[in-house]
Amino acid sequence: MSVYRVIDKLESVVKDGMWLPFGGRVVNADRVLDLIEKLRSTLPDDVSRAKQVNRDRDRLLEQAKEEAHTLVTQAQQAKDKATSDSEVTVSATNKAEAIIAEAEAHAREIRRGADEYADQVLAQLDGSLAKALASVQKGRQTLAAGAGRGQVRPNGSQAQETRSL
Secondary structure (H helix, E strand, C coil), rough: CCCCHHHHHHHHHHHEEEECCHEECCCCCEHHHHHHHHHHHHHHHHHHHHHHHHHHHHHHHHHHHHHHHHHHHHHHHHHHHHHHHHHHHHHHHHHHHHHHHHHHHHHHHHHHHHHHHHHHHHHHHHHHHHHHHHHHHHHHHHHHHHCCCCEEEECCCCCCCCCCC
8 A cells, every 4th residue: 555545544534533622633543553554564665665766866867977978078079070170171271272372383384484485486487487588579579670681481481571652
């Protein structure tokens, strides 16, 4: 029987007791003593169950504390790893930017060298073409001067002199 049930019965016995003048009551003493004995016998079971509940609660609290500590440790490790990964990423990014800058500088140097080479080749070609043009102009002048004197053309025909009146 539970403690609460015994207390309810004890309360019922007191309420069912006879009223005396000046606020007193007469209750069945045997019944009250019997209920008190039942209360005593029931209490140790409830008390031991309460102690067991307290032990279980303490054990669960300790487990919860250990799990919380484990979670905090894991979270700290994850944060440290993320920070470390972040530092590695920043370092890698900086290194990549330096490599790109070096490659771009190297590419500019190669372009400058190629431009200089192209300019030299074009200058030589310009000189050669200027000499060739001068030779062509001199040849045309010679042809023009010689065409008026009846000279032989390169195809073997005789040049005729034409005069206008």
